[in-house]
């Protein structure tokens with residue numbers, strides 16, 4: 226990923242692009258690489274350096290607000306109904322993320338604002354991370370690393386037993402592209418896969434459970450890969466964790482709000498479940514500090530998508546969607562407006 230200061234080129238461009246639809250990059254500076262200005266674009270990028278924020282931009286010159294036709298926004302900046310109200314000409318939101326829970330989708334639907342996401346660009350990375358977290362929790366890799374690094378007496382290797390992954394019963398919550406990539410990987414470990422999803426999928430032969438509670442009752446591991454919305458918030462609650470049981474492991478690569486985090490903490494501390502691998506948290510960037518002292522928990526700072534290979538692919542997806550949209554063609558990677 227590269228950062229750049231494009232203020233000069235942006236000034237020059239703005240002389241020539243006054244009639245093109247305006248796209249605001251509502252992203253932190255580290256994301257400014259997503260759309261370097263390009264004379265062949267049929268849109269004009271405002272704020273290519275990712276500075277200032279949209280609010281500062283509008284405050285500095287309120288006239289801009291009515292000219293913005295599209296925004297590119299990451300999940301660091303929630304797109305709320307209040308924000309949307311400031312942008313009367315907005316017709317498109319592009320988010321370079323798999324999840325769209327930071328965008329008020331029902332308000333977008335009401336206002337007929339189209340929303341595009343990153344499509345499947347990150348699916349393999351997220352699946353890799355899910356399996357990595359599961360192996361780490363089961364086989365205590367991070368705990369073993371800490372054990373050796375902090376060991377005072379090199380002679381006493383008294384390390385606890387882990388839990389075998391091969392042959393485990395795995396419950397995948399959300400059988401979209403990420404869920405099916407997770408299944409593919411865990412089939413290679415001879416795991417018995419079952420899943421819960423909004424609907425049973427005719428293309429998937431693994432057993433389907435219509436509730437997460439049933440899935441937890443019949444499996445040793447839950448891997449959360451689904452989107453966060455009103456239906457899935459706290460889909461993993463105390464009852465589900467108790468059904469998973471004392472040896473059970475939860476891996477979350479979806480969104481923190483899928484789990485009732487207070488109950489998760491209590492279940493981990495009381496030994497009601499066996500462990501957790503967490504890439505996401507309910508109130509990011511806050512991570513409950515009680516988790517830090519638990520050796521059966523592996524933590525990751527919402528990093529499942531962070532591979533240089535996939536980040537290099539972001540620009541192309543953004544660019545193709547904007548080009549299509551401003552040529553009145555269908556979006557390449559539309560997000561579902563639930």
Ligand SMILES: O=CC(=O)O
Nearest residue numbers: 321322323324530
């Ligand atoms: O979590 C990251 C994403 O939704 O892409």
